[in-house]
Amino acid sequence: KAGVTQTPRYLIKTRGQQVTLSCSPISGHRSVSWYQQTPGQGLQFLFEYFSETQRNKGNFPGRFSGRQFSNSRSEMNVSTLELGDSALYLCASSLGQRNEKLFFGSGTQLSVL
Amino acid sequence: AQTVTQSQPEMSVQEAETVTLSCTYDTSENNYYLFWYKQPPSRQMILVIRQEAYKQQNATENRFSVNFQKAAKSFSLKISDSQLGDTAMYFCAKGGSGGSNYKLTFGKGTLLTVNP
Numbered sequence: 001k002a003g004v005t006q007t008p009r010y011l012i013k014t015r016g017q018q019v020t021l022s023c024s025p026i027s028g029h030r031s032v033s034w035y036q037q038t039p040g041q042g043l044q045f046l047f048e049y050f051s052e053t054q055r056n057k058g059n060f061p062g063r064f065s066g067r068q069f070s071n072s073r074s075e076m077n078v079s080t081l082e083l084g085d086s087a088l089y090l091c092a093s094s095l096g097q098r099n100e101k102l103f104f105g106s107g108t109q110l111s112v113l
Numbered sequence: 114a115q116t117v118t119q120s121q122p123e124m125s126v127q128e129a130e131t132v133t134l135s136c137t138y139d140t141s142e143n144n145y146y147l148f149w150y151k152q153p154p155s156r157q158m159i160l161v162i163r164q165e166a167y168k169q170q171n172a173t174e175n176r177f178s179v180n181f182q183k184a185a186k187s188f189s190l191k192i193s194d195s196q197l198g199d200t201a202m203y204f205c206a207k208g209g210s211g212g213s214n215y216k217l218t219f220g221k222g223t224l225l226t227v228n229p
Contacts, residue, residue, distance in 0.1 A: 104159070
């Protein structure tokens with residue numbers, strides 16, 4: 001069965017622009033989580049969606065937003081990009097039940113110039 | 114806030130030898146999950162092993178095992194018979210409260226290099 005798919009793999013943007021990242025979960029998975037990975041801050045939880053509803057949100061500014069569609073695919077949007085937003089953005093999927101394992105994608109590497 | 118600490122930024126081991134990666138964490142919860150993830154150069158996070166705090170028996174997955182010390186809040190990973198393919202960044206992580214494992218708190222990682 002196909003794994004978690006993230007597109008695109010790489011993105012280069014300039015400050016002030018906005019960007020949309022996409023994540024397709026494993027078939028049957030209804031929960032999608034997003035994480036930001038940087039050399040300085042490490043891996044940090046952004047938010048999680050289950051059945052098109054945001055269930056939990058990390059400590060990030062409102063410029064970071066997301067949504068989930070009825071087929072469980074999720075998108076993450078960052079507006080007014082800053083240099084510090086350069087990072088690897090990982091998404092993970094699960095069935096959405098308690099105590100589940102997460103399955104991660106290979107991430108989208110975003111560079112902000 | 115919960116914290117997960119990995120005190121070894123880098124480690125190296127010879128092929129076929131055994132290596133142990135350390136992890137400590139802070140929590141006030143009684144039941145939770147702990148995880149070790151591996152991130153090779155491909156960047157994909159791969160689950161290596163997980164442990165439920167409720168279970169006293171240490172988890173084992175083939176060459177990977179953990180030493181879980183709940184009272185000490187310690188969760189180390191032992192890799193036996195190290196292979197070149199084990200070279201990767203290893204992250205210790207703790208699941209969120211109430212079984213919300215989609216919200217993981219990660220340590221900073223340990224870069225493991227397996228030398229031939």
